[in-house]
Amino acid sequence: MKLVKKTRKSPQWNRRVFGRLLVLIIAAIFVVFAGRFIYIAATGQIAGVDLTKRSHKKYEEDTVVRAQRGTIYDSLGNVLAQDTNAYSVYAVLSHDYVGTNKKPLYVTNKKKVAKILSQYLPLSEAKIYKQMTPTNQAVYQVEFGSAGQNLSLSIKRKIEAQKLTGIYFKESPTRLYPNGTFASHVIGLAQTSKSATADGSQDLVGVMGIEKYFNQQLTGEDGYKNLMQDSYGYALSQKQNKVKAAKNGQDVYLTIDSRLQSYLESLLTTVNKKYKPVSMNAVLMNAKTGEILAASQRPTFNASTKKGIGDIWRDTLVEDGYEPGSVLKIATLSAAIDSGNYNPNEYYKSGSVQVGDKKISDWQTSGWGTIPLSQAFARSSNVGMVKLEQEMGSDVWKSYLTKFGFMKKTGIELPGEVSGSLQYTRPLDQATTSFGQGINVNVMQMLQMTSAIANNGTMIQPQILAGVGKRKTIEPIKVGQPIKASTAKEVLQNMEDVVYQDYGTGQVYQIPNYKVAVKTGTAQITAPTGGYLTGANNYIFSVGGIAPADDPKYILYITMKQPQQMTDSAETILSQIFNPMMQRALEYTKKAEKDKQQQVKLPSVLTKATKTAQSELTEAGLKTALVGSGNLVVQQVPSAGSIILPNQRVLLMTNGAMTMPDVTGWSKNDLLKLSQLTGIQVEIKGSGYAYQQSLATNGLLDGVKKVKVQLK
Known part of the structure; x- marks a missing residue:
């Protein structure tokens, strides 16, 4: 047999070479992987990622x-x-x-x-x-x-x-x-x-x-x-x-009183619909403490639905400066009396007065003839106020404007408060400020000024905050003593004359059984092109009042700009807000003083059996109403710790499904409590007390978005 010599081209040789090469490749791969594993084990990282943290994150939430x-x-x-x-x-x-x-x-x-x-x-x-x-x-x-x-x-x-x-x-x-x-x-x-x-x-x-x-x-x-x-x-x-x-x-916690606030909103809405002013402001303040009890403006919006929010974004009570007009005469008369420059028995010729190259006229341009200064304030005579400013001198008058807090923020806890401004370079400027032109103020500054008259010369800061974290007892914040007590009393008497003298401009503001002191105002509005607008309705009409005059408890200040349907006089229009609002506040105070000894501190009945909770509240002299048919109370309105008067209604939500209570005889305030407790909108129509409801008693409230209630 002839032996065949193996060559480099023979199949056997090729297989041997390929086999060895494959073993070397596998060995190299093994070495790479082994090195990689050793590196990962030593460093705990891969591609810059910490594997320990990554693994930890996988098993945590x-x-x-x-x-x-x-x-x-x-x-x-x-x-x-x-x-x-x-x-x-x-x-x-x-x-x-x-x-x-x-x-x-x-x-x-x-x-x-x-x-x-x-x-x-x-x-x-x-x-x-x-x-x-x-x-x-x-x-x-x-x-x-x-x-x-x-x-x-x-x-x-x-x-x-x-x-x-x-x-x-x-x-x-x-x-x-x-x-x-x-x-x-x-x-x-x-x-x-x-x-x-x-x-x-x-x-x-x-x-x-x-x-x-x-x-x-x-x-x-x-x-x-x-x-x-x-x-x-x-x-x-x-x-x-x-x-x-x-x-x-x-x-x-705010100083707002929901009962008074609701009434003010109702009055403003009625007047706004009837006379269609461009804007309105109204604030009721406690004269002794400075607490803002009710405050609103028009235009406004529904905070729940956001309807109307596009009409105006500003809080005009603090963010708008405006010329106040004749209500500022309270400061003018105060300054003249306090500085010893007021002689009520001195006579002057009313109608008009020349200051520089400008003639200043009374609102009744023919005037009232020669009259005593004692009538200037009640008649709202611009000429009389100019005479007082001239007798005081511009420096003295300006010092009192500063003392009354104008051109300075009151510091009320609302964003965007403006300081106001003063135009005071010429004798004409100085004269016009005496009747509220040429000076820009905000609503809170006017309330603060009026508080000095109500508090024997002590001026107090308007307050709307009653506490953060917990409710605190409101104490008056004294911000100055611009005038003497004797001055305040004399000015208060002049404000009474506005209402009760036959020549007073505010006779329409009389309230039966209460003595009221007010000052009316009519301020011109600056025209875009300079000067002032003309026309019967192109004014900011206002009234600032104190009641009772013999023991001041409330200050109410209202402004109304350019009523578009001025079918009544400005005083008549504003009295439709001022009189019922002030009367409601005064009657509320009288009742509160009578019931003060009977006030109830609302206990907590949460988690208690429904019958037990009702029994406890009834024994405390309170009414109860159930929202639900469960056996345990899970929510209550008003909240525990609230100080309320006897016979008020406490709403109790029970476990289980929410059900509609019988609201017959409920007040608007009770219905607002129902909305607050359930989160369901309660649409209230009419005034008085509830007599008709769109959802039957014990009907399920779950899924209901609105309930309609008719009052009469």
Whole structure:
């Protein structure tokens, strides 16, 4: 047999070379992987990622614990603004959204979903089905517009109870203003911020009024939960968990009295509809303490629905400066008397007076002939005031304007307060300030000035804050003594003359059984082109009053700009607000003083049996009404600790479904409590007491958005 010599080209040789090469490659790969594993084990990192932290993160869950924004209360403990949650519903359509074992988490039965959702949303079944059947098949999820937003918790729970596959909810904080149009610019608004937080949610931020001024105090501090869990999602040792509790915002208490505020809103609305002024302001203040008991403006808006918010964003009570007109004559007369430059028996010629190259006229241009200075104030004579300014001298008069706090903010706890301004370079400027022209003020400055007359010369600061965190006893904040007590008494008598002398301009402001002191005002409005507007209605009409004059308790100040339908005199129009408002306040005080010894501090009946709670409150001399048919009390309004009068109604919400109480005989204030407790809008029509309700007694309130109640 002939042996064949192996060559480099022979198959055997090639196989041997390839085999050795393969072994070398495998060995090299093994060395690389081994080196990689050794590196990872030594450093604990891969591609710059810390594997220990990454693994730790896999088995932990971070949750933000949302803080609650503080609640705003009135002086009676009624809620004016509080946090609540709103929900938006959406449907996932993408078949990529599946769970374990490929279980569908998307909408699988669109017709069923549309049928059920139509029972809870203001959309038809067909419309919902159409929205869930978009032409673009790549749509991942759909929402349902405004109809699917701002859903209550009860509606959310009802939809969830249907166990609809593919239907989910987004939660967002919102602010509840149960009273609607109610000191809206004063209380203000809190809205969701434009920028989202780390967890994708949005915080509430105050953008107006008290909500803005005390935003930092009202805003809480979010907490967090960092929980360790195993690969199945079960919690591990508590020692490894990190928990920081949320710190809720502080509550804010105001001096506003809801009963007086509601009445003021009603009066302003009536006058506003009838005479259609461009704007109005009205503030009722406690003359002794400076507490703002009621304050509002027109135009205004409904804080609950936001209707009308586009008409005006400013709080005109503090943010607008204006020429006050003749109500400022209170300061002029005060300065003249206090500085020793007033002789009531001195006569002067009324009608007009020449100052430089300008003639200044009385509102009755022909004047009243030669009259004593004692009549100048009651007649609201501009000429008489100019005479007083000239006898004082410009420096003395200006010093009193400063003493009365003009050109300086009062410091009331509302954002955007203006300081005002003074035009005082020429003798003409100095003369016109004596009757309220050439000087810009804000509403609170006028109240502050008038307080010196009501408090024997001591001037007090207007206050709207009754406490942050807890309610405090309001003490007057004295901001000066611009005039002597004797001066204040003489000016007060002159203000009475405005009402009770036959030559007074404010006779229409008489209130039966009470002595009233007022000053009327008519201020010209600066024209855009210079000078002043002309025409019977192109003025800012005003009245500032004190009552009772013999023992001042209240100061009421009202302004009205350019009524478009001026079918009555300015005094007649303003008296339709001033007289009933002041009378209501005075009667309220008389009743409060009578019932002072009978006041009740409301106990807490939360978690108590319903019958026990009712029995305790009845024994305390209070009425009760149930919202629900459960056996335990879960909420109460007014809140525990509130100081209330006997025979007031306390609303108790029980566990279980919310049900509609019989509201026959309820006052408007009781109905507002119902809205506050349930979060449901109560639409009130008429005045007096409730006699008709749109939802029957014991009807389910869950899912109801509005209940209508007729008063008579």
